[in-house]
Amino acid sequence: MGYVGHHGIAERFAVECVGTALFTFLSLSAMGNHLLPRTKGHAMGFAWVAVAFGAALGINVAAFAPISDCFNPGVVVGRAMAGNVDWMDVPVLCFAEFLGAFVGAVMAWLHLSPHFRTKPYAPTLQPKGYFFERQDEIRMEALQMASYSSDPVAWRQRNAFQNTMQEVKRYLEDGPVTAAHNMKNRRRNSVQIGEINRRHCIDPDFKDAKQESQLKRLERGNSIVVADLKRYLERLEELERARQVALNAPLPDKKEHQADNVALLESDGMQEHVKIEDLAIMADQNIKLSVFATRPALYAPWWNLGCEISASALLVFFSVTFTRHFDAQMVEAGTVVPQIFGMKGFYSAILLFGIMVGLGGPTGPAMSASRDLSPRLVHYLFPIPGKGRSEWEYAWVPVVGNFVGGGVAGMVWLAFARLSPT
16 A cells, blocks of 8 residues: 655655654663763663653654654564555665664763763772762662673673573473472472482482482573672672771781781782772773663573564554554544544553563663664764773664564564454
């Protein structure tokens, strides 16, 4: 069927460019408000970021729906498959969205420019009052949103596919587990381990092959998150020991040992401070990149791609459904009804909020090739104090996921349309 409106491609190009720029500007500013130090909304929470994204989309849809309201390359592809957009117009509209996202990212960069100049903050071991602490500190909620990781990028790249295949192999070997089986494993992990230790104390030569195999399977099932938690707790213990050493240092009257202790503490403290400074710089780089581009919570590209495809497909499917539904109401009314556009914007905002909160845990998610690629390019090109890598090795995931998700949503919508032509 194709496009049946009365607006030319030039008008729709301009609207898609302006609408995408405004959406990108509002959404990236919300990200910066949450992530960057010394902002009024620092660490305000993932849910509020999702609210801001939904509001940014809903306002633009309500304002520009009479002309064009895709603002997403995946939505353009999905609507083209559903017959709402001519295939000849797809490259033009997609280019408008990439251009608009670039302009919106530049606007966000200018808006947040002073907060990009904050210096990485490394907390010290000396107790200080809150009002004497530097306020450039990045809170844990912001680090979680930025997917902070101290692992080297090369290590994550090298092991991402290997870890994914190991997860698949473990699933194929052990098979899906029921809730009862899961509780059985938990009981085995608590009671039977104690029983094995007790019987081993009585008989040192005791070996139970079945229970040993069960324990090995449990060990294989340990998540990398558990290992990270252990390392984090060990790190806290080291810091606590260092603090106790500093507090229990000899008094000034014990001058014969004071010089040695001070030199030892200064050496250990300097090494500790250097390590914390390095981690603070890495966290600062993660934060600044996350304002512009998505970073997965766990770097597993193929799994991340699946998450992006599912989120994009859900967004595009309902976007096409809303468009068809409200267009039918317009045809039935025989005139332009502003309330219809307002309701479409409201439903679009609720949809994006729900997808971000429900499916946004693993990757963010981008759900738009233009929303990730163009701002990532701004991060790469524009001067940002202390910025790190733009992580181009991950940039293909949101782009491919968005276009594939749009195609999948279009095919699913066509299948439903054939089942119910009305």
